[in-house]
Amino acid sequence: MCGIVGAIRAHANVVDFLTDGLKRLEYRGYDSSGIAVYSESEQKIKRVRRVGRVALMEEAVKQKGLTGHIGIGHTRWATHGGVTEPNAHPHISGGLISVVHNGIIENFEAERTRLEALGYEFESQTDTEVIAHSVRHEYENNGKDLYRAVQTACSRFHGAFAIAVICHDDPAHMVVARMGCPLLVAFGDEEVFIASDVSAVIAFTRKVTYLEDGDIALLSANGIDMLLDKNGDKTERAVKTSELSLASLELGGYSHFMQKEIYEQPKAVADTAEIFLDGGFVPENFGEHAPEIFSKIKSIKILACGTSYYSALTGKYWLESIARIRTDVEIASEYRYRDVIADPDELIITTSQSGETLDTMEALKYAQAQGHECSLSICNVLESALPRASTLAIYTRAGAEIGVASTKAFTTQLVILFGLAVTLGKLRGHVSDDELTGYADDLRQLPGSIQHALNLEPQLAVWAKEFATKPSALYLGRGIHYPIALEGALKLKELTYIHAEAYPAGELKHGPLALVDENMPVVVIAPNDKLLDKVKANMQEVGARGGELFVLSDLDSDFAETDGVHVIRTPRHIGVLSPIVHTIAVQLLSYHVALVRGTDVDKPRNLAKSVTVE
Structure with a gap:
């Protein structure tokens, strides 16, 4: 973790791409960065690494005058070993092999232990240095074939990884491999x-192509010279034109x-x-086979992590109240490690902004291995891992989300889940x-209501002080607003490092009330719905203990x-949305x-945008 770049450029310096690419990956979260380039003038692999922002590394690169036609770069989010320069990528073995790596071995x-017994010395605490030494060992002992060396080394590794390797002896080629972590090749x-x-x-x-799990590719300035799949067979991957807006x-x-x-x-x-x-609440919005799948499912299980888990909890209310279909929501990292009871008539839904969240991906694989045949991915990134692994897929239209703390990806996931609930409700005869x-009108009015909520920013800035x-x-909420309280507490923790918890307001008297005093701000989400009187009673409990209440209500609620x-x-209260x-x-x-x-709003400490490790 967390970002990989690399390039071979026949007629241009790769350093400008490597630094620009790493800057564009900063949003994913990281704590150190580095690049390694083969220097033709010195005929050696030269490396620059720095703890901290990419700008620090970039300045060091300029001071050293680093240039070359082939190179790799990385932004690291520490997993094995602390945040130190020796632990930063790229790693180099014997001046011969240089590696960058996402994931965990x-x-x-x-x-x-095996490599140390063979005489290799380690300079870091990372799992990545194992890759560098292992590739070097295979290269030096098996015919000095870089592609074969990477292929053999990868066969020894367990876990999820994406790697890029360059070699001192062959500055015209790079070898890349993917297993569980995303990696793409782009062509100029x-x-x-x-x-x-x-x-x-x-x-x-x-022009890009997305590698599949198990792919190992040999690259040159002309493109992909050889690509073998997980079975060792020659293959090709479709080249697509990315529609991502640079302005975004x-x-x-x-x-x-x-x-x-x-x-x-x-x-x-x-x-x-x-x-x-535009298209109506029809199954076809979710994929070609959705009409057949939706007509036979009897229940739903949603698997997700973090913010996506809270969107799923919200969606559960809509799916059960509108579609009248039993829905369970589970944290993906918990689901994948417990015994489950498979039901071929249950639809497995995964929600993920990136489409590459490792725990969610592995949870989906586990569900499929247990006999779950039908799956739907809700995702914001085209061609990402989860949609490709699912029977059905639907994409939110949030556009690129750079801030580590999710905002528009969360709200667009909610729109999709609401649309799914209405679609299934219509199909099952529960929606007239x-x-x-009425539901369509609610959706049409929603953007305007959001804009009105944005106008509250000056008042919320006063609260912030x-x-x-x-x-x-x-944070307190009831019913369908309880997951929003959870999301509010998560955002406060992520961005401000203030400890925050969320509870269903009715649970306050069962323990959390002991925390309430004049130093504990209590945020209450209290719209004018059927649970408003219950929420007011819970607020009285807070007030009686000297707690300070911060109430998010609406124009229809009677609060003084x-x-x-x-x-x-x-x-005004807009009902179901x-x-x-x-x-x-x-x-x-x-x-x-x-x-x-x-605090650093866009890059909170210790966090990564795309979590591709456990």
Whole structure:
């Protein structure tokens, strides 16, 4: 983890691409960076690594005058070993082999012991250095064939990985391999690029191909010279033209990408809603085989992690109340390690912004191995791993999301889950024509309601000043708004490093009430729905203990602002889609608390955008 770039350029210096590509991958989260380039003038692999931002590494590269026609680069998010320069990528073995790597080699300790017994000395605590020494050993002892050396070394590794390898003896070629972690190859004019994310290459080319699990490719400036699949058979992968907008990767007039992406939500939600408003609530929106699959499923299980898990919890309410279909939601990393009861009539849904979340991917594989035949991926990234592994797929139209803390990917996932609930409800005979018209109208009005919620930013900025000095915060919600409380607490933790927890408001008296005092701000999501009176009673419990309440309500709710009770009203209660509107408020609150505290909004410490390790 967390970002890979590489290039072979027959007539140009690779360094400008490597540094530009790493900058475009900064959003994925990292703690160190580096590049390795074969220097023709010195006839050696030269490397620069730095702890901290890519800009520090880039300055060091300029000072050293690094140039070359082949090179690899990496932004590292520490897994094995601390955040130190010796642990940063690329790793080099004996001046001969240089490697960058995403993922985790699970059997690295055994491999390290084996290689140490063969006389190899390790300079780092990483699992990646095992790859460098292993490839070198195979290269020097099996005919000095780089492709064969990588292939043999990879056969020894257990886990998930994407790697790129260059060799001192063969500066015209690079070998790349993928197993479980994303990797693409992109093509220019007598130049080839590799990256873990298409955003790294589109400033140079839009022609890309996505490697599959088990693929090992030999690259030159002319493209892919040889590609073998997981069975060792020669194969080809389709070349596609990326439609990702370069402008979407630029900050524009905003202070942070998170701020930009919060404000892009009216359009992102409107674009995603068009799937159902233009095409109707029909199964075909979810894939060619959806009519057949949807007609036979009897239950749903959603597998997800982090923010996507909270969107799934929200979707459960819609699926059960609108479609009347039993729905379970599980954390992917827990599901994959327990005994499950397979049901061929249950639809497995995975939700993921990146489409490459390792725990979710492995959970899907586990479900399929247990006999689950039908699966649907909800994802924001075309051609990513989860959609390719699923029977059905539907893409949110959020566009590129650079900020590590998800915003518009979350709200567009909610739109898709709502559309799925209405589609299944219609198919199962639980949604009348009048209700269908009403749901469509709700979707049409949603972008405007989100825009109104964005107008509350100045009031939320005032609240942020109160929160910034507190050590902890409590979020409460009931019913379908409880997952939004969970999401609000997660955003506060991610962005501000303030400890925050969320509870169903009815659970307050069963333990969490012991935490409440004058130093504990309590955020309450309290729209004017059927549970409002219950929520008010829970608020009384907080007030009676001296707690300070911060209430996110709407224009239809009857709340008076008093000492210890602060109220911000979103637009009028919009009914079934209210959770999406209230999400905007909790996002903005966390963003402004982070500004007051001076934390890194777009790149929170210790976090990565795309989590491709356990």
